[in-house]
Amino acid sequence: MQELDIYIDKVKSLPPAPRILPELLSLLRKEDVDADRVVNLIAFDPAITAAVLRLCNSAVFAGAEPASGLQEAVTRLGFRQVYQLVAAVSGSRMLGAAQKGYGINGGELWQHSVTAAVAAQIIAQSNSEDESLAFTAALLHDLGKIVLAGALEHIYEELVQNSQSQQSALIETEKRLLGVQHAEIGGRLLARWKFPENIVSAVTFHHDPTGASSHQRLAAYVYLGNMIAYFMGHGYGHQAFALRGRAEALEILNLKPDALPNFMIQTFDKLQMVEMMVKVSA
Amino acid sequence: MSSLEQKIIVGIADMAVSKNPTVTLATYSLGSCLGVAIYDPITKAGGLLHVMLPDSNIDAAKAAERPSMFVDTGVAALFRAVYQLGAEKQRLIISVAGGAQILDGSGLFNLGPRNHEALNRLLAEHDLCIYAEQVGGLANRSMRLSLATGEVRLKVSGQFGETLLLCKNSTST
Numbered sequence: 001m002q003e004l005d006i007y008i009d010k011v012k013s014l015p016p017a018p019r020i021l022p023e024l025l026s027l028l029r030k031e032d033v034d035a036d037r038v039v040n041l042i043a044f045d046p047a048i049t050a051a052v053l054r055l056c057n058s059a060v061f062a063g064a065e066p067a068s069g070l071q072e073a074v075t076r077l078g079f080r081q082v083y084q085l086v087a088a089v090s091g092s093r094m095l096g097a098a099q100k101g102y103g104i105n106g107g108e109l110w111q112h113s114v115t116a117a118v119a120a121q122i123i124a125q126s127n128s129e130d131e132s133l134a135f136t137a138a139l140l141h142d143l144g145k146i147v148l149a150g151a152l153e154h155i156y157e158e159l160v161q162n163s164q165s166q167q168s169a170l171i172e173t174e175k176r177l178l179g180v181q182h183a184e185i186g187g188r189l190l191a192r193w194k195f196p197e198n199i200v201s202a203v204t205f206h207h208d209p210t211g212a213s214s215h216q217r218l219a220a221y222v223y224l225g226n227m228i229a230y231f232m233g234h235g236y237g238h239q240a241f242a243l244r245g246r247a248e249a250l251e252i253l254n255l256k257p258d259a260l261p262n263f264m265i266q267t268f269d270k271l272q273m274v275e276m277m278v279k280v281s282a
Numbered sequence: 283m284s285s286l287e288q289k290i291i292v293g294i295a296d297m298a299v300s301k302n303p304t305v306t307l308a309t310y311s312l313g314s315c316l317g318v319a320i321y322d323p324i325t326k327a328g329g330l331l332h333v334m335l336p337d338s339n340i341d342a343a344k345a346a347e348r349p350s351m352f353v354d355t356g357v358a359a360l361f362r363a364v365y366q367l368g369a370e371k372q373r374l375i376i377s378v379a380g381g382a383q384i385l386d387g388s389g390l391f392n393l394g395p396r397n398h399e400a401l402n403r404l405l406a407e408h409d410l411c412i413y414a415e416q417v418g419g420l421a422n423r424s425m426r427l428s429l430a431t432g433e434v435r436l437k438v439s440g441q442f443g444e445t446l447l448l449c450k451n452s453t454s455t
Contacts, residue, residue, distance in 0.1 A: 103440030160440075169385055230384065231393050232334065233294060233313030233422060238440025240313075240422035245386025257390040261340045265351070268295060268334070 004188040007180055011147050017193040018090035020045055024083055025136060026196065033079050039071050042082070048089050052077065055085055060276065083132055088114070088274070091139045099145055099237075101152030101159075108236040109146075113139050115234040118274055119267040120225030126263070127253060129217070137202040137218055138225040140195075144186030144203075151178055163239045170242045171207050183207050210248050220252040228264055289426075292330050295351035299329035299363040300429055308426035311439065312380030314394035316401060316417070317425040318357060319377045319448075321432040322369035330427050331360040335393075336400035353400040376405070377434045377448045378415040379425045394418060414448045 008014070020041050027037055042048055049070055056073035057066040067073040074082050095113050098106040120138035121131045152159055155177060163173045171181035187204030191197075202219040205212035206226060212219035223246060229235055230243070250257060292298045292309040300307065307330035309317050321328035331350055338345035338352040349355035364374070378401065381394035398417050405411060414434070416423065422439040425447070434448035 167385065227384070227391060230382075230422075231314040233311030233315055235313060235422055236311070236439045238438075239420040240439050241382045241384045241420040243384050245384055245388045245391040247388040247390050250390060260391075260393070261335050264334060265341055265344055268351070 001188065003180055004185055005192075007151065007178075007185055008147055008189055008192070011150060014189075015094040015146070018094065019193075020048065020086055021090050021136070022193065022195045022199075024086055025132065025199075028079055028083055028132060029130070035071070035074060035079075038079065038082065039074055042074070042086065043070055048086055051085055051089050052082060055081075080132065084135065084274075087117075087136055087139055091117075094140075094143065094146065097146070099149035101149035101154075101156060102145055102237040103156070103160075104145070104149075104236045108234075109142060112229050112234045112236060113142060114274060115229035115232055115267065115271060116141060116222070116225040118225075118270045119228035119263060120221040122266045122270060123224055123253070123255075123263055124221050126259075129221075133198065133218060134221040134225070137199045137206075138222045140186065140190060140199070141203050141206045141222050141226060142182065142186065143189055144182030144184070147185045147189060148174060148178065148180070148182050160238050163242055168242070169207065169244045170237075170239070173242070207243060207246075209246060209252055216252050220249040223249040224253075224255075224260070224263070228260065228267055231260075232264060232267065292332050294332050295334050295348055295356075297329060297331040297350045297356065297360050297363070299327070299360070299367060301325060301327035301367045301369075303430040305429045306426050307429070308424070310424040312382070312423050312425065314380070314382050314397065316353065316378060316380040316397045317423070318360060318401065319425065319427040319434050320360060320364055320369075320374045321377075321427060321429070321434075322364065322373045323375065323432050324370075324373055325368045326429055326432075327364050327367035327369040328427055328429050328432065329360045329364045330425070331356050333357070333397065333401075336396045353397055354404055357401065357404055371410075374410070375413045375432060375448070376410060377427075378412050378417055379423045379434075379436050379447060381417040382421055382423070383418050385420075416445075416447055 052073050056077050095110040117135045117139035121135040124131045124134035174181040187200045191200045198215045201212045201215040202222045205219045206222040209216050209219035209223045287304050289306045290298045298307050309332040315334045318331045333353050333356040334351050336353050338355045345352050345355045349359045381398040383394040424437040427434050435444045436447050437444045
């Protein structure tokens with residue numbers, strides 16, 4: 001734990017904590033969602049407020065009259081839609097930049113994360129489980145990469161050579177070269193940011209879902225969401241496919257491998273909608 | 283690329299064909315998908331396809347709506363479209379990239395190899411063979427086809443520069 005904190009504290013340009021996100025997530029999980037509290041929370045953040053209004057008044061959602069205020073916009077869009085938008089805006093702030101240490105260009109980590117989030121959401125939905133939770137955990141699963149990218153940038157050649165010669169997974173190479181890996185770093189950072197335990201655990205074990213013990217179902221959604229993002233080409237960096245197949249992820253969720261192509265088709269369809277949503281609200 | 287040249291981007295589960303020599307067809311981030319480029323050096327007609335899944339039986343309705351999502355329906359659509367531009371089957375030079383594969387002992391997550399197998403089977407049924415390919419492994423590749431020359435170039439994510447999959451000389455015969 002201490003070693004993880006040392007790495008996190010070393011990073012000079014850590015993005016600000018997405019403080020709305022964990023609070024909004026816990027608000028939405030209650031039976032009766034308190035609309036006023038949702039509005040008050042969002043109102044803290046001018047950029048998110050503007051995005052909610054823009055989305056509500058875009059051609060996709062607009063009613064006869066444009067929504068005048070945040071309250072009305074939130075009611076019209078619905079909590080789930082609002083939550084996804086908040087997650088998307090917060091996520092793009094944190095994950096939009098290039099990460100040279102991983103050979104990742106600007107926008108690529110974000111594209112990867114959104115694809116994983118949408119895929120995880122679709123799989124959770126098919127099992128009638130909490131889709132917002134799966135979406136959020138998968139959206140943030142690679143957060144640790146923005147912490148480790150700086151350390152890896154200095155040894156990128158070594159990273160490339162090491163991963164090529166050993167044919168090992170990226171997290172194993174990170175562990176060998178740095179003593180820590182991005183999944184555990186991401187989990188630690190989210191814990192410091194007061195995200196709920198289930199998300200912390202799912203992110204920490206997104207490459208090995210059985211390790212997440214009581215949260216292994218959520219971790220398995222993230223694992224498979226991540227995998228689908230790679231399959232669909234939204235996985236970047238050198239030796240992009242250096243991750244291990246975990247049959248357990250399918251077993252935990254009682255899924256057959258044949259189910260994956262169908263989830264990919266649904267992800268493809270949903271992504272086109274999400275891209276439109278992000279475009280109109282940006 | 284000079285200003286007279288234009289690049290057409292082919293998205294996932296999509297394709298494009300052209301016989302305009304100023305055009306380059308490009309597709310990004312293939313992942314486990316396959317990029318299939320075909321080119322007729324005489325008419326300079328060619329096409330590029332980015333298929334995601336091996337078989338249209340997975341979702342017949344989707345295949346009808348979007349044939350380029352699947353190897354079987356996508357390749358058929360690609361060939362039909364370049365034939366319409368005057369290309370002839372026996373002259374077509376086929377190159378393939380993508381089909382990346384994770385480190386998977388379980389064999390359950392083998393979509394890249396399955397895409398490749400499906401393509402090989404389909405081409406063999408039609409007495410066609412792949413001229414050049416770079417398939418499998420851990421790399422996420424991007425691919426582009428120049429219609430002026432028939433050259434096919436690849437870019438691997440996380441690496442600098444491009445590599446030549448198919449050069450001009452090999453397509454001039």
